[in-house]
Amino acid sequence: MWGLVFLLSISFLFVLPLIPALHEWRRKGDAAPLGINPADKADTRFHAGKFRTLIESRESEFDGSYGGKRHQQSHNNGGKFQLEKLLRHWREIRRLVSTGPLKLPSHQDLDYDIYAKADVICGRSSRLHGILAEANLLLESGCTLRRWAHARTVSVGNEGVLLGTVSADEMIFLDIGCRFGRINAATICFGKSSGASSQSVGMSVNDTVFAPDEPGWISELMDSGRLLVDDDLDFSPQAPFHGDLVVRGNMTLRSGSRILGSVKCYGNMRIEQNSSVMGALVSQQSVNIGSDCEVAGPVVAEEEIEIESGSVIGSLKCPTSVTAPSIRVMSNVAVHGTVWARIEGTVIPLPIAEAVVEDE
Amino acid sequence: MADLPMTRWEVAASVMQQWLFPALLSALFIIVTLIALYAVRHYVFTFNRLFGRQRHPYLDIDTGHWPDVTVLVAAHNEEAVIAGSLIALLQVDYPPEKFCIMPVNDRSTDRTRQVIDQFAMLFPDRVKPFHREGGKPGKAAALKDATEFIDSEIIVVFDADYLPSPGLIKRLVAPFFDPEVGATMGRVVPLNVETNLLTRLLDLERSGGYQVDQQARMNMGMVPQYGGTVGGIRMRALKSIGGWHDDVLAEDTDLTYRLLLKDWKTVYENRAECYEEVPENWGVRVRQIMRWAKGHNQALWRHISTVAVAQRLTFLEKADGIGLLFVYAMAPLTVVAWILAIILLYLEGISFTGGALSVLILASFGALGNFAAFFEIAAAAYLDGSRQRIRLLPFNSLGFLVGALAISRGTLHQIATALGGPKNFHWDKTERYRRQSV
Numbered sequence: 001m002w003g004l005v006f007l008l009s010i011s012f013l014f015v016l017p018l019i020p021a022l023h024e025w026r027r028k029g030d031a032a033p034l035g036i037n038p039a040d041k042a043d044t045r046f047h048a049g050k051f052r053t054l055i056e057s058r059e060s061e062f063d064g065s066y067g068g069k070r071h072q073q074s075h076n077n078g079g080k081f082q083l084e085k086l087l088r089h090w091r092e093i094r095r096l097v098s099t100g101p102l103k104l105p106s107h108q109d110l111d112y113d114i115y116a117k118a119d120v121i122c123g124r125s126s127r128l129h130g131i132l133a134e135a136n137l138l139l140e141s142g143c144t145l146r147r148w149a150h151a152r153t154v155s156v157g158n159e160g161v162l163l164g165t166v167s168a169d170e171m172i173f174l175d176i177g178c179r180f181g182r183i184n185a186a187t188i189c190f191g192k193s194s195g196a197s198s199q200s201v202g203m204s205v206n207d208t209v210f211a212p213d214e215p216g217w218i219s220e221l222m223d224s225g226r227l228l229v230d231d232d233l234d235f236s237p238q239a240p241f242h243g244d245l246v247v248r249g250n251m252t253l254r255s256g257s258r259i260l261g262s263v264k265c266y267g268n269m270r271i272e273q274n275s276s277v278m279g280a281l282v283s284q285q286s287v288n289i290g291s292d293c294e295v296a297g298p299v300v301a302e303e304e305i306e307i308e309s310g311s312v313i314g315s316l317k318c319p320t321s322v323t324a325p326s327i328r329v330m331s332n333v334a335v336h337g338t339v340w341a342r343i344e345g346t347v348i349p350l351p352i353a354e355a356v357v358e359d360e
Numbered sequence: 361m362a363d364l365p366m367t368r369w370e371v372a373a374s375v376m377q378q379w380l381f382p383a384l385l386s387a388l389f390i391i392v393t394l395i396a397l398y399a400v401r402h403y404v405f406t407f408n409r410l411f412g413r414q415r416h417p418y419l420d421i422d423t424g425h426w427p428d429v430t431v432l433v434a435a436h437n438e439e440a441v442i443a444g445s446l447i448a449l450l451q452v453d454y455p456p457e458k459f460c461i462m463p464v465n466d467r468s469t470d471r472t473r474q475v476i477d478q479f480a481m482l483f484p485d486r487v488k489p490f491h492r493e494g495g496k497p498g499k500a501a502a503l504k505d506a507t508e509f510i511d512s513e514i515i516v517v518f519d520a521d522y523l524p525s526p527g528l529i530k531r532l533v534a535p536f537f538d539p540e541v542g543a544t545m546g547r548v549v550p551l552n553v554e555t556n557l558l559t560r561l562l563d564l565e566r567s568g569g570y571q572v573d574q575q576a577r578m579n580m581g582m583v584p585q586y587g588g589t590v591g592g593i594r595m596r597a598l599k600s601i602g603g604w605h606d607d608v609l610a611e612d613t614d615l616t617y618r619l620l621l622k623d624w625k626t627v628y629e630n631r632a633e634c635y636e637e638v639p640e641n642w643g644v645r646v647r648q649i650m651r652w653a654k655g656h657n658q659a660l661w662r663h664i665s666t667v668a669v670a671q672r673l674t675f676l677e678k679a680d681g682i683g684l685l686f687v688y689a690m691a692p693l694t695v696v697a698w699i700l701a702i703i704l705l706y707l708e709g710i711s712f713t714g715g716a717l718s719v720l721i722l723a724s725f726g727a728l729g730n731f732a733a734f735f736e737i738a739a740a741a742y743l744d745g746s747r748q749r750i751r752l753l754p755f756n757s758l759g760f761l762v763g764a765l766a767i768s769r770g771t772l773h774q775i776a777t778a779l780g781g782p783k784n785f786h787w788d789k790t791e792r793y794r795r796q797s798v
Contacts, residue, residue, distance in 0.1 A: 020751040030748035031554035036525050036633045043422070184423065225596060226539055228623055230672070244539030262539040280537040282417070298421050298537045323420035337423035
């Protein structure tokens with residue numbers, strides 16, 4: 001008798017965890033394949049395109065008035081429209097559509113998306129949600145963008161905060177003190193207007209070949225077009241270096257160096273002024289790019305990237321990516337392509353001495 | 361009283377007591393220690409994924425001067441599925457002038473060739489087929505022959521039943537901007553999940569293997585494994601290691617280690633996801649896992665000594681590299697542990713409180729295998745945002761049991777072959793299930 005009870009108890013204990021398993025097996029409550037997102041949701045153009053399609057599909061609903069319709073239309077005639085009344089309506093319908101230029105006053109807090117077929121100007125210290133301007137977008141100083149923005153050109157005044165992603169067909173300009181996440185444009189200028197816009201052609205990842213006239217110690221270490229270094233490296237090539245560099249320590253590339261290849265570094269990487277790298281820069285820690293440098297390929301760091309004034313990353317012909325958790329960009333820097341700071345990007349002013357010289 | 365001479369049974373019992381029992385117990389203890397080490401390994405990976413720093417350094421590279429890429433689609437009698445794969449590849453987001461698809465038709469006897477040629481006719485600039493009529497069997501041999509005709513910087517390899525998403529190629533290629541990267545590996549996601557219990561269990565296993573194992577290796581700078589499909593290879597790296605080896609059963613594992621030993625890193629991209637079909641019946645699954653076991657054991661035999669003494673590998677790379685090589689050897693060892701445990705349980709039936717208790721503990725651990733693997737699967741399902749499918753976890757012990765026996769059988773067959781059996785190279789092709797019109 002007790003043996004049977006024991007056997008039943010053990011069987012019950014064994015079967016117990018199988019009850020929910022059997023239930024799930026028969027019911028198939030969670031049996032769909034894992035979802036794979038086919039579209040790149042980080043690309044603002046993706047959101048902008050969807051938003052534009054939505055607006056265009058309902059264009060017939062806009063009649064020029066601002067009352068009674070689900071979507072509102074505004075004609076900005078020299079700023080003489082009844083903004084307060086409009087804002088109340090827009091807040092209700094959660095979308096603002098303008099067929100002309102749109103100028104919003106300062107200190108607005110809008111929690112809905114804006115569409116304009118022309119320019120959009122947002123007054124200072126406003127808080128905005130999403131914006132699609134078919135022409136130019138200006139966020140005056142102190143504005144905060146919560147979600148996304150896309151325009152032909154985007155200008156953000158000082159101390160602006162871009163919490164969402166921003167893209168432009170032509171140019172993005174971020175003034176000093178701006179903070180950003182992901183921005184993408186043919187040209188991105190930071191701080192003071194940068195005249196730097198390199199036309200240099202980026203190299204492909206495998207275009208580089210070993211040059212036989214390198215010093216002997218280099219050729220001894222070269223392997224498959226790469227120079228592998230196990231320790232720290234302080235590199236100051238007298239002639240352009242043809243090949244890739246892989247350094248398993250910290251690395252400094254001395255001023256005026258020219259690398260016709262990519263550079264990988266396990267530690268901190270410092271590229272001194274007037275240097276140029278025709279491939280990518282990759283670091284498992286930080287990358288510091290000195291003033292007036294040129295980098296053609298992507299710049300990737302797992303901790304921080306700092307770019308000093310006068311430097312140019314990518315080119316109009318070959319846009320590229322700059323990505324790290326934290327990115328600090330000094331005034332007068334140009335990047336062609338994407339800058340993606342996972343935690344925070346900041347536009348920092350020039351050091352005082354340098355700024356004085358520039359002003360003179 | 362004079363001592364009486366011992367009988368044969370008494371002598372045998374004495375020998376067993378003095379030598380056989382300690383020897384068997386020691387063997388069991390060693391195996392259980394190895395199982396425990398693998399348990400620790402699983403826990404380290406899982407805790408890293410749950411609480412550690414996650415590394416996705418190349419994920420945000422979405423703009424760049426993309427290199428030329430050739431996508432190789434390995435196909436041996438794949439008329440049912442290859443069209444779907446080619447259609448998906450023709451829709452990927454990659455500069456078209458830098459992108460070429462090369463279906464590798466390896467001695468197919470069905471309509472695979474005709475399907476491929478139709479695509480080549482429709483897209484002559486993008487689809488450049490490679491038809492192979494003879495030569496050595498096996499994927500590695502086919503890839504080796506096809507690679508001779510490639511002049512791009514990067515190759516990406518898919519099996520014919522895979523359905524790449526539009527953004528996949530860029531995600532697999534982006535890490536190659538890093539000059540240290542020799543290969544990349546994406547994540548394989550089962551598509552036919554809801555077919556039956558086996559497909560659901562394989563879905564959970566795959567999730568654990570990629571979402572936890574591979575990504576944890578990536579996080580900790582260990583040895584993410586190039587998996588043979590949904591992966592990219594830098595041609596310069598491939599040339600530097602002597603190209604494909606066509607005499608291996610697991611060209612992926614072989615390649616991972618040869619790249620590692622020549623200072624080329626393999627990068628795992630968890631967001632480079634691609635759908636695949638998993639086996640829908642146990643027979644196919646058993647043959648698949650036997651083939652993997654043989655290939656992996658072959659790689660173990662070839663690379664273990666080199667990895668063990670390699671100077672340029674870090675401690676973690678070396679430890680993980682060795683652990684990965686032995687991973688398929690653990691299943692037969694576990695089966696041996698079960699047998700030893702049963703034998704010892706009967707031999708040491710005298711004192712329950714002494715040695716028998718330790719034997720019982722060892723037997724329980726050996727018999728139930730490695731619970732950490734289940735923890736890993738549960739963590740992976742959690743990270744994937746799945747909820748109810750975790751309930752199937754107890755059934756994974758069934759998959760574990762079948763896997764252990766299949767691997768043991770494959771290993772025994774391999775040993776028998778090495779000791780004088782027939783050495784003909786045999787390739788077990790995995791059955792396809794998709795019913796797609798060609």
